[in-house]
Amino acid sequence: MTRWLGWLAALGLLAGLAMGFGVAPKDAVQGNVQRIMYVHVPSILTAYLAFALVLIASLGYLFTRRTGWDRLAHSAGEIGVVFTGLTLVSGSIWGKPTWGTWWTWDARLTSTAILFLIYVGYLLLRGMVDDPERGARYAAVVGILGAVNIPIVHFSVLWWRTLHQPPTILSPERAPVSASIGLALLVNGVAFALLFLYLLSKRLALRRLEEEIRA
Amino acid sequence: MPDHWGFVFAAYGIAAVVLFGYWRRLIRLHAELSALKARREVKR
Numbered sequence: 001m002t003r004w005l006g007w008l009a010a011l012g013l014l015a016g017l018a019m020g021f022g023v024a025p026k027d028a029v030q031g032n033v034q035r036i037m038y039v040h041v042p043s044i045l046t047a048y049l050a051f052a053l054v055l056i057a058s059l060g061y062l063f064t065r066r067t068g069w070d071r072l073a074h075s076a077g078e079i080g081v082v083f084t085g086l087t088l089v090s091g092s093i094w095g096k097p098t099w100g101t102w103w104t105w106d107a108r109l110t111s112t113a114i115l116f117l118i119y120v121g122y123l124l125l126r127g128m129v130d131d132p133e134r135g136a137r138y139a140a141v142v143g144i145l146g147a148v149n150i151p152i153v154h155f156s157v158l159w160w161r162t163l164h165q166p167p168t169i170l171s172p173e174r175a176p177v178s179a180s181i182g183l184a185l186l187v188n189g190v191a192f193a194l195l196f197l198y199l200l201s202k203r204l205a206l207r208r209l210e211e212e213i214r215a
Numbered sequence: 216m217p218d219h220w221g222f223v224f225a226a227y228g229i230a231a232v233v234l235f236g237y238w239r240r241l242i243r244l245h246a247e248l249s250a251l252k253a254r255r256e257v258k259r
Contacts, residue, residue, distance in 0.1 A: 032218040036226040043230070082237050086230055093226045097219040195234070202241045209248045213255070 002205070005198040012191030016042075016184070024184035036094040038184055041168075042192035043087040044112070044153075049196060050080030051119065051150055058143035061136060067211070070136040073143050075203035077122050079196060084116040099163055107156040108164035115153050118146040132214070 020038035027034035057073035060066070091109065092102045103109065122142045129135035157166045168177060177185070 026218075032220060033222050035223050039226055039230045079237075082233065086233055089229055089233075090226045093222050093229070097217075097222050199238065199241065202238070202245070206241055206245050206248070209245060209252065213248060213252055 002198065002201045005194065005201060009191060009194035009198045012187070012194045016188035016191040019184035019187045024181045025178065030098055033094065033097050036090055038188045040087060040090040040094060041185060042188045043083045043090060045189055046192045046196045047080045047083040047087060047115075048150055048154070049193065050076045050083060051115070051147055054080065054119075054122075054143040055147035058140035061140045062144075065133075067136075070140070071204060071207045071211075073140065074123075074126065074136075075200055075207055077119055077139075077143060078203060079199050081116065081119045081123060082199075083192075083196070084112065084119065088112060088116060104163055106163045107160035108153065108162050111149060111153040111156045115146070115149045118142070118149060122146060 016038060020035055024035070024038070026032050053076040054073045057069045057076065060069035061073060088109075091112075095104070096102050122139055125142060126135045126139050129138060154167065156162065157164050
């Protein structure tokens, strides 16, 4: 199953590259640099998915105290951090030619950086507590509180005046993008989601092994 | 606006390195822990 998921994710990523570079047209205003969007947007959407899973699994753990929920929260949190880091880096690279700066303390950028730091802290916290049960409990609380930042990141561009553009895809109004750009984004979004599921299954297997060795 | 292909390739390149690196790390750790588990089972 995991192997098939891996191959499916690899095929999806190849299809995403073909769509992003071969099918989607050059942006009328930004030129080809806009193609960074096909990495940047799927990365943050995947991070949202990962941290939403952390929230659900953390609630599950606090209510049931079953290790499976903690295993899921831990694994999804780690992968969410990877994708949030990728969002920050790709956004910074996109920002330099379009905004003229690698970084600015804009509400969207700052809230995303805070999201990244919260979940880095979430992972560090697990390593700092010796008792695994207590560590899981503390992490679950941070996992739940950290999720509060997800809507702040997403709606920051509507709530504050920002340099970052307002949401295009998950916008309250109809997305103002051409069909081929929308399709390229969709293919890349699905590919990143498949990659997330594949990495999650690998991370879960690793965490299970860690528990067996610790026992 | 100029195309800035260098920035495009840098973004895709870094994404590829990060994701491939993370995947390799998971594979490597799994192999190391599996070997450790097998060694412990032999000792028992």
